[in-house]
Amino acid sequence: MKGILYPNSNVIFAAQDQNPADVPQAKEPSTATNPLASSYGKWEAVENSALALTEAANLLTIPGRKCSNGRDVPIKNADWPKLVQGLRDAGMMSFKAAQAKNQDKILEAADAITTACSNCHDKYREKPKLADRCM
Ligand code: HEC
Secondary structure (H helix, E strand, O other), rough: HHHHHHHHHHHHHHHHHHHHHOOOOOOHHHOOOOOHHHHHHHHHHHHHHHHHHHHHHHHOOOOEEOOOOOEEEEEEEHHHHHHHHHHHHHHHHHHHHHOOOOOOHHHHHHHHHHHHHHHHHHHHHOOOOOOOOOO
């Protein structure tokens, strides 16, 4: 999960500071590790990362997954689907901003992503004890 959420949100966050259209293509775009400089780079990279975030929301609803402390991912809690929806909405907002190649809208979308991540982390992750996560 974090392997999807972390790198893809960073692509959106990077698009706040530098217009993706201005990111030069890498010397070897097909093996570039920076998505913005890769063969599918610039705004297309932002679109792809936005979609990855949106789709990652679905992974957070699959039954049978465990948190690092062994507890079930709390998909049955009443607020969980709303927190997941927050991520999905922020992902779609980023996708629309990328399609529109609109950096002002990216700023708003990046805010929405940050809020969606922390709304859930405040409740289910930020615990003094690992054992108290995911409940
Ligand atoms: C619906 C809830 C939810 C949403 C939304 C969510 N997370 Fe998380 N995230 C968690 C939980 C719960 C954990 C702790 C998982 C564990 O301990 O196994 C976690 C752990 C992580 C970790 C690993 C760090 C650690 O302390 O273990 C990263 C990185 C992370 N999230 C990034 C993100 C990012 C970036 C976003 C937003 C794009 C996001 N998450 C959105 C619930 C969520």
